[in-house]
Every structure is written in structure tokens, then in C-alpha cells.
Amino acid sequence: MSDTAPEIMWAGQYITAKREGRWEYVSRSRGIRAAVIIAVDEDPEHGPCLILVDQYRVPLGKRCLELPAGLVGDHDDVAGEQACSAAIRELEEETGYRADRMVDLGDFYSSPGMVSESFSLFRAEGLIRIHDGGGVEGEDIIVHRVPLSGLAGYVADRRSEGMAMDVKLLVALGAGMIAG
Secondary structure, three states, X not given: OOOOOOEEEEEOOOEEEEEEOOEEEEEEHHHOEEEEEEEEEEEOOOEEEEEEEEEEEOOOOEEEEEOOEEEEOOOXXXXXXXXXXXXXXXXXXXXXXXXXXXXXXXXXXXXXXXXXXEEEEEEEEOOEEOOOOOOOOOOOOEEEEEEHHXXXXXXXXHHHOOOEEOOOHHHHHHOOOOOO
């Protein structure tokens, strides 16, 4: 551990590049965090379905298949919000599903050698579809309902088509957090 405060090399509205000793890394600005949601909806014909989203990601230059997620307290109208509240809000905005409750599955770090960003993982329960989803203006989010029984094949098919995969999909593919 370093005894010195990190040097801010560059700061933007959402990210900050820092140097601490020989390490260079990126953090979220203003202490912003993320909330990620595992949402499973019951389909009478196909059984349990995982709700996924895809959207174009500028750093990747292509669309990316992801668990629904969003930033916590990233705008003035939601400053100071709790991660659970952000998870409920983001799930509804992105997917059109409203959750009755969110189960906190803990905090995780996506790429700790390069970014200090963490996210809180939630499992949504008591889902009700209230609209089509798609995110807020300019997000162009596509919602996917994927039967759990075919999830691995669905992900493999999207990868073979050239779609990027968010690493957090590994949680849905194998950690057993979906069923509770």
C-alpha cells in the first residue's frame, strides 16, 4: 500500500485517471458507484427467463450483452441515493420491469488491476412488466428474455455473431446466484 495520496492525472464528469506510485488506474468521479441486477422472470411456456440487455458501448465499438445495470447517484435528482434504490430505478428504465424487492448479493470489483470501480450486485424479486424498457433517451437498449435452460447457448450464439460480452455474465452462467 502506498502512503501517498493518488495524483489526479485527468478528471472528467464520470471518470478520473490517477497515478499512485508506479500504478496508473481509473476511478469513478465523485464517488459514483454502480448497481447490477440479476432479474429472473417466470415464463409459463419456457420456465424461468433471465432478463438481459444489450447496448452499443463506445469503448468497445460494438453492442454488448449485459446484465441490467446503472450508476448510483450520478445525477443531481438522484444524488445521495442508495444502491438498492438505483437498482430498482435502473431495472425499470432499462428493461421495463419493476421489482417488488432487491436482495443485496454484495459488492464486487470488475477489473481491480486497472479500475477502482465497484458495483453492488442485486437479485430482483417480484417482477412486474410495466413497459417495454429501452433506457432513457439516447441509450438504445434492447431487452432480451432468455430461458435459463438455454442461457449458455444464447450467450455463445451472440458471441459468435460478434457481440461483446460483459464479464458480469459469468455470474449468471455459473455462480448459482440466480436461484437464491
